Amino acid sequence: MIRVLMIGPDRSVHGGISGVVNNYYEAGLDxxxxxxxxxxxxxxxxxxxxxxxxxxxxxxxxxxxxYEIVHVNMASDNSYRRKAVFIRTAxxxxxxxxxxxxxxxxxxxxxxxxxxxxxxxxxxxxKMGDAFLVLAPPWKEFxxxxxGEETITVLPDSIALPEPFTKHYDNHRVLFLGRLxxxxxxxxxxxCVPELARRVPDFHLYLGGIWEDSALMRTAxxxxxxxxxxxxxxxxxxxxxxxxxxxxxxxxxFEGQSVALLEAMxxxxxxxxxxxxxxxxxxxxxxxxxxxxxxxxxxxxAGLLRLLQDEELCRRLGGAARSKAExxxxxxxxxxxxxxxxxxxxxxxx
Numbered sequence: 001m002i003r004v005l006m007i008g009p010d011r012s013v014h015g016g017i018s019g020v021v022n023n024y025y026e027a028g029l030d031x032x033x034x035x036x037x038x039x040x041x042x043x044x045x046x047x048x049x050x051x052x053x054x055x056x057x058x059x060x061x062x063x064x065x066x067y068e069i070v071h072v073n074m075a076s077d078n079s080y081r082r083k084a085v086f087i088r089t090a091x092x093x094x095x096x097x098x099x100x101x102x103x104x105x106x107x108x109x110x111x112x113x114x115x116x117x118x119x120x121x122x123x124x125x126x127k128m129g130d131a132f133l134v135l136a137p138p139w140k141e142f143x144x145x146x147x148g149e150e151t152i153t154v155l156p157d158s159i160a161l162p163e164p165f166t167k168h169y170d171n172h173r174v175l176f177l178g179r180l181x182x183x184x185x186x187x188x189x190x191x192c193v194p195e196l197a198r199r200v201p202d203f204h205l206y207l208g209g210i211w212e213d214s215a216l217m218r219t220a221x222x223x224x225x226x227x228x229x230x231x232x233x234x235x236x237x238x239x240x241x242x243x244x245x246x247x248x249x250x251x252x253x254f255e256g257q258s259v260a261l262l263e264a265m266x267x268x269x270x271x272x273x274x275x276x277x278x279x280x281x282x283x284x285x286x287x288x289x290x291x292x293x294x295x296x297x298x299x300x301x302a303g304l305l306r307l308l309q310d311e312e313l314c315r316r317l318g319g320a321a322r323s324k325a326e327x328x329x330x331x332x333x334x335x336x337x338x339x340x341x342x343x344x345x346x347x348x349x350x
Contacts, residue, residue: 001033001034002033002034002068002069002339002342002343002346003033003034003066003067003068003069004033004034004035004036004067004068004069004070004071004098004342005036005038005060005063005064005066005067005069005070005071006021006035006036006037006038006070006071006072006073007037007038007039007040007056007060007070007071007072007073007083007086008021008037008039008040008072008073008074009039009040009041009042009073009079010039010040010041010042010052011025011037011039012039012042012043013039013041013042013043014043014179014209014210014232015179016102016157016178016256016258016259017073017075017102019259020073020102020157020259021037021073023158023159023160023259023331024331024335025037026160027160027331027332027335029335029338029339032335032339033339033342034067036063036067038056038059038060038063039052039056040052040053040056040057040082040083040086041053041078041079041082053082057085057086057089060086060089061089064089064090064093064095065093067095068095068096068345068346068349069095069096069097069098069342069345069346069349070086070087070090070095070096070097070098071098071100072086072087072090072097072098072099072100072129073100073102074099074100074101074102074103075101075102075103075106075256076103076105076106076108076109076110077103077105077109077113079103080103080106080109080122084125087099087125087128087129088125088128090128091128096130096131096345096346096348096349097128097129097130097131098129098130098131098132098133098341098342098345099126099128099129099131099132099133100133100155101132101133101134101135101139101143101256102135102256102257103256104252104254104255104256104257104276104277104278105183105254106139106142107142108254110122110146122146123146123147126143126146126147127147129147129151130151130345130348131151131153131341131344131345132147132151132152132153133152133153133154133155133341134152134153134154134155135154135155135156135157135256135257135278135281136154136156136256136257136277136278136281137154137281138277138278139154139256139277139278140152140154153337153341155334155337155338155341156257156278156281156282156328156329156334157257157258157259157262157329157334158262158329158330158331158333158334158335159259159262159263159266159325159329159330159331160330160331161266161325161326161330161331162239162266162267164322165243165268167243167267167268167269167315167318169246169270169311169314169315169318170311171202171244171245171246172200172202172203172204172246172308173204173206173244173245173246173247174196174203174204174205174206174245174246174247174248174249174304174308175205175206175208175241175242175245175247175248175249175264175269176189176205176206176207176208176209176248176249176250177208177209177233177238177241177248177260177263177264178208178209178250178252178258178260179209179210179212180207180209180210180211180212180213180216180217180220181211181212181213181216182213182216182253183252183253183254184250184251184252184253185250185251185252185253185274185294185295185300186207186213186216186220186251187216187297188251188295188296188297188300189205189249189251189297189300190216190219190220190227191297191301192297192300192301192304193205193223193226193227194223195301195305196226196301196304196305196308197225197226199305199308199309200305200308200309203226203308204226204227204228205226205227205228206227206228206230206241206245207220207227207228207229207230208230208231208232208233208238208241209230209231209232210231210232211229217229238263239267242263242264242266242267242269243267245269246269246270246307246308246314247269247270247271247272247304247307247308247314248260248261248264248269248270248271248272249271249272249273249300249304250264250271250272250273250274250279251272251273251274251292251294251300252273252274252276252277252279252294253274253276253294253295254276254277254294255274255276255277255278255279256277256278257277257278257279257281257282258273258278258279258282261273261279261282261283262282262325262329264321265282265288265321265322265324265325265329266322266325266329267322268318268319268321268322269318269321270289270290270307270313270314270315270317270318271283271288271289271290271317271318271321272289272290272292272300272303272304272307273289273290273291273292274291274292274293274294275291275292275293275294276294279291282324282329283321286317287317287320288317288320288321288324289317289321290303290306290307290317
């Protein structure tokens with residue numbers, strides 16, 4: 001049996017990588033291969049995070065002799081710094097390494113925050129991967145310039161699709177799911193609310209996530225007539241909101257690939273999202289949703305207004321998004337491809 005030691009943020013962390021990993025577990029990846037997961041980061045202060053990382057590394061060293069393949073889920077910044085230690089260790093012990101790049105802002109981290117010497121170190125670490133997984137074609141092109149494209153595979157995120165159902169578009173509820181911060185475009189989204197509320201009397205914005213910006217939180221809480229903060233939503237509660245809300249909005253400044261966006265597609269939502277990162281692979285404007293430039297509150301407002309005022313357009317785009325999710329983003333096909341990658345690496349260890 002294929003034996004994989006996988007690392008990434010703790011599965012309890014509120015974030016995209018944890019969502020991807022939990023989707024794999026819910027779909028039964030651990031029943032198809034011998035999979036052990038080690039969480040290297042949890043939410044909290046720096047001391048708690050340091051303690052978690054140290055404990056994870058000890059556990060990693062203990063488990064490493066019993067696994068042929070190490071699968072590293074990684075973003076940028078501190079995520080990269082933590083995971084580089086694990087990658088170097090796995091490489092030292094001659095393990096096959098899968099580097100799974102989830103972050104949407106690695107290019108900025110590499111090009112603007114690292115010196116030439118730091119960039120050289122990053123390239124050296126990334127080249128240790130025997131397989132390098134990215135979420136969308138733009139990232140294959142970017143990382144291909146750093147390490148060559150030979151080991152790089154585009155493997156989009158995926159989800160378990162709900163059974164088909166009849167969605168109702170006779171409301172004007174808009175849903176956001178994710179980190180509530182500047183980089184997710186929350187400032188621009190909040191700036192749209194007064195005009196949307198004026199033009200669409202029963203408009204309401206629901207924010208599902210954890211606040212990371214106190215100023216934005218104060219702004220949102222000042223208008224409880226039109227804005228409701230749901231806190232972090234997951235499981236059945238999240239599925240209910242996706243089914244009930246007419247529109248999902250994702251005005252991120254950058255994005256690798258959004259699981260929340262995939263879920264919205266699966267739930268027939270009309271979608272307004274930023275034209276950035278891996279999003280255009282998921283949403284074709286005027287076909288499966290509407291794309292708007294990042295950081296452009298006026299364009300975001302116009303896109304939302306179109307879907308709020310045109311029920312038939314929202315229905316058409318939502319139905320097309322669901323069809324695309326069925327064709328391209330089902331988790332069974334994703335797992336089949338992932339296990340195939342594992343299998344090829346295992347053959348090279350025999």
